[in-house]
Amino acid sequence: MRPFRITKAQARKAPALGAAFFVALGLFAPQAHAAPAGQASAATPPATKAAAPRSIPVPKAPEATTGGRPLAAEDDAKAATPKAAATAAPTKAAKQFSAAAAGNGCDLASFSNASGSTLVANVKAASLDCLNTLYPLTGTDAGKVFGEAKMVAVADALRTNAATYPGDNSTSTGQLVQFLRAGYYVQWYHSDVVGTYGTALQTSIRGALDAFFAAPHSKDVTDANGQTFAEAVTLIDSAQENARYTGTVKRLLGDYTTSWPSFMTTAVANTKTVIEDGFDQPAFIAALQADPAFGTTLSSFVTRNASLINGGDMVTSIGILIGNYVAHDELKAQGRPIIKDLVTRFPLVGATGPLTMNLVWFTENKDKGNCSVYGLCDLPTRLPPLVLTNTKTCNANLRVRAQEMTEQQLADTCTSLINEDALFHKVIQDNGAIPGDVNTNLEVVVFDDYYEYSLYAGAMYGIAVDNGGMYEEGNPAKVGNQARFIAHEASWLRPDFQIWNLNHEYTHYLDGRYNMYGDFEAGIVTPTIWWVEGIAEYISYTYRNVRNADAIAEAGKKTYKLSELFDTVYDQTPDAAANSNRVYRWGYLAVRYMLQSHPDDVKAVLAKYRTGDWNGARTLLKSTIGTSYDADFSTWLTACAADNCGSLPPVNQAPLCTAADTRQFDKNCRRDNLAAATGNYSYHFLYLPAGVQKLTITSSGGTGNADLYYGGSNWATTANYQAKSTNADNGETLTITNPPSGWVYFSLYGQQTFSGATVTTQYQ
Structure with missing residues (x-):
């Protein structure tokens, strides 16, 4: 089905409807993985660039389209x-x-x-x-x-x-x-x-x-x-009858002036449909081939009315259609000089960007290998400094290049990624980068919204744009290789600032550097997607402290056995929505279960992945483990669907507390396997010497939902407390500054029946 073109103004009317449509179909699994608030060679046309070895498309944003070109979308009806x-x-x-x-x-x-x-x-x-x-x-x-x-x-x-x-x-x-x-x-x-x-x-x-x-x-x-x-x-x-009335269309475009009244201007705007659909009709192509003046009239209409161009106007929408000339061999000779004149005459950015960059798309995709004809071979190097005007170096390993971000937004993005890095290593417990991996730094590219991403990312980086972004690992063994995550802001969430899939995709970078040997293509010779996408989802949701409601809802359906999820690939079936659901939501569930219930098996699998022993990892998953965890996974899914998914035990745990009274804690110790029924408490206390500046109490692990309450010098209850932490699971943290000396009291309250929880106390 032929894609239709829409302009900038039209595109920005769509987000609310688009979001509802995509959510209804389930075409993207993750929520907005984003920074929490406060926290090609010049001689080669971009369209002919080889795909990067590790090029991972991001789940689609609500505004994303499926036409494979700037703001192309499949028509809901026939061409x-x-x-x-x-x-x-x-x-x-x-x-x-x-x-x-x-x-x-x-x-x-x-x-x-x-x-x-x-x-x-x-x-x-x-x-x-x-x-x-x-x-x-x-x-x-x-x-x-x-x-x-x-x-x-x-x-x-x-x-x-x-x-x-x-x-x-x-x-x-x-x-x-x-x-x-x-x-x-x-x-x-x-x-x-x-x-x-x-x-x-x-x-x-x-x-x-x-x-x-x-x-x-x-x-x-x-x-x-x-x-x-x-x-x-x-x-x-x-x-x-598009072909029969090319003369009428030509007359309208040729006679139009900006002084025409509104309804006659509407008549001119309506020629867009006649022209656009005409390019699907052989008779229309033949009519244009026989009448070169039609193309020059189109071009003249654009240049003569350039003062109207603002990105969402009829001049832009009609002018974009000129690109169709190079999509037809019979019209290429007519179209090339016209398009060259327009992309040379009008700036690539600003109000004329939608016109020029859509025409650029036609040259790259419908007249491949001829970038020199249009003077566009250097676009991959010419565009970035024009478009990405804001830069922030987070540290020696991380840089952000953005189209429109404030200094605070840049700083918050750096903070988000740096802190996520720490969580990743804490969960994975790696011993450093894979030997030979030289992807020591990541460049994060952020466009202002999906529209701008669709307009520029393809020409700049040679990627498809019918997605929510793209992570390009490249060849991690090649000196000078630049790993890059190409993203856009989630404009439909404004005024909140979020970068779509930021934390999910940053996990891909970390996973590729510390867990997966070689490039992406090497890493998927056997099914590894359960881990690749599952760990990205798990780290993203865990770091942002967001409940993965979609995955938890899926848990109750028990659609897949764990042994089946080890076979997950991107295109499992012709059903795109089902594939997305399995890859992201069920990948999250599989990885979360394995990390919590069988961490030693995860370590064994990652040891194989880190050396490129894909067959060895496959044998471990499908033969050694096989179906042995399927029954327990099913039981865990039942609990998870009831919001009892559990959590990871803390890494680098404090030593066990030694006091005979199991309620008592000391300066730096933990107690495991704490439990209470719904509505009941697990009461505890701790003696603080004079001069303590900060007391930290954390809970984690186990199943159910325990909330943490601090009562100071009194027993802590839901009705009598000085501080509380009430997340959806057992992962709670309280930091008390300048607490009183002497005995202080805290408790775990059973919001839902919980068991297997760990509590740790530290003070300084």
Whole structure:
């Protein structure tokens, strides 16, 4: 299906709807993995760059599209779909018509039971609002109203009417046009009940449109004419007569000036659909090939009206269509000099960026290997300093390059990644980087939003942009290789600042450097995705202290056995949503279970991964472990679905407390296997000498949900406390500054029954 282009203004109207759509389908698993608040060679066109050996696409953002080009999206309907009237919505049939039509004086029978001159009279007598309610018709009603004979009768009436068209709607020309538009729309979607449209209607509609566009007053540059003329332009596309009326389109574009009234300007804007869908029709291509002036008229329209360009205007949206010339061999010779002039004339950034960069996309993807023709071979080096104007060096190993970020946002991003680094090593307990891995630093590239990412990232880095970002590891054994995470801000979450998938993707960098030998392609010769994506999800959610609600909801479904998850690959089935669910949500569950329940097995698997012994790791998972943990995994899933997922035991644990009273703690010690039923307490106390500046109490591990309360010199309860920590699991921390000397008291409260918890006390 051919992608359609949308401009910057149109794109930014979509996030709320897009988010709902993608969430409903489950097409992206992770939530916004982001910084918590406060915390190609010059001679080679980018499109021909080889993919980086470790190039991991990020789960899609709500704004992401699937067309593989800047802001391309798959049309919800067929290519060249007739366009509905603005007030119409394709919903279910007659009941919808009745409700909408009642207030417009509409009677469906006046169209379904009439024919010939009676039908024409009824159409002309109806209001435009009434006719707009015909677009949703389906079933028997659609067939009765829009059969071919009725469409022929109305088209013939339009031909007769056009002979005396007065330049306004006083003779109901607009009603005839609107009925025909609605008919083509309904028949397109419901040809099974409407029937086919053949040569009889084609002959009649051509006669009607010929007569209308030849009428002297159809050339009036007035709003009165524009109201009907704009609809007639759209009717060209509805009837798929795009090739026949290239002259009409050319005249409109050639004559247009910024002084034209609004409805005539709308008529010009409507030529976009005629041109865009025309490029799918061989007859349209042949017409343009025979008339080189069409292309130069398009170009002149853009350059002559450059003052209107703001990224979301009709000049941009029509100008982008010129790129289609190089998508067709018959038109390449015409299109190349026109496109070269436009991408040279207009800046690559700013208001003209959407125009120039969409045209750049066509040159890279539809005229591959010819970047020198357009003077674009140096884009990978020319664009970054123009686009990424904000830079922050976090440390010797980490740098952020951004399009639009404040100093505070840059600093918070650095803090987020540096702190996550510490958590990763604490969980993994590695012994340093894999020998020979020279990816000592990571560059994080952040575009202002998905739109800007889709516009520039492909040309700059040679990556696909129909995703939520991309991590490129490259060859970690090559000196000078630059590991890079290319990302964008989650604009739909504003005013909160978040970078989509930041912490998830930073884990990929750390995992590739400290766990996975070689490049990404080497690491997936056997199924390793359960770990690669699962650990990225686990670290991201754990670091951000966010409950992975989607994964926990999946746990209760018990869709997969653990032994099956060890077989996970990216494209398991043709069902993209199911694949995403398995890769991210179930990867998270598998890794969390293994880290908590079988840490020694994880260490053994990682020892194989770190040396590139993929077959050895596979044998360990599928033969040594095999199905032996499936039953326990199922039991754990039941508990996890009830929010009893447990947590990791602390790394580098303090020694066990030695006091005979198991309630008593000392300066730096821990007690394990603490438990209490829902609503009950595990009470504890600690003696503090004078001068203690800071007391830290932490709980972790086990199952259930224990909340931590501190009561100072009194027993701590939910009704009597000085400080509390109440996360969704057993991972709680309290830091008390300048506590009193003497005995102090704290407790674990059973928000839900918990067991196996560990509590540690430290003070200084």
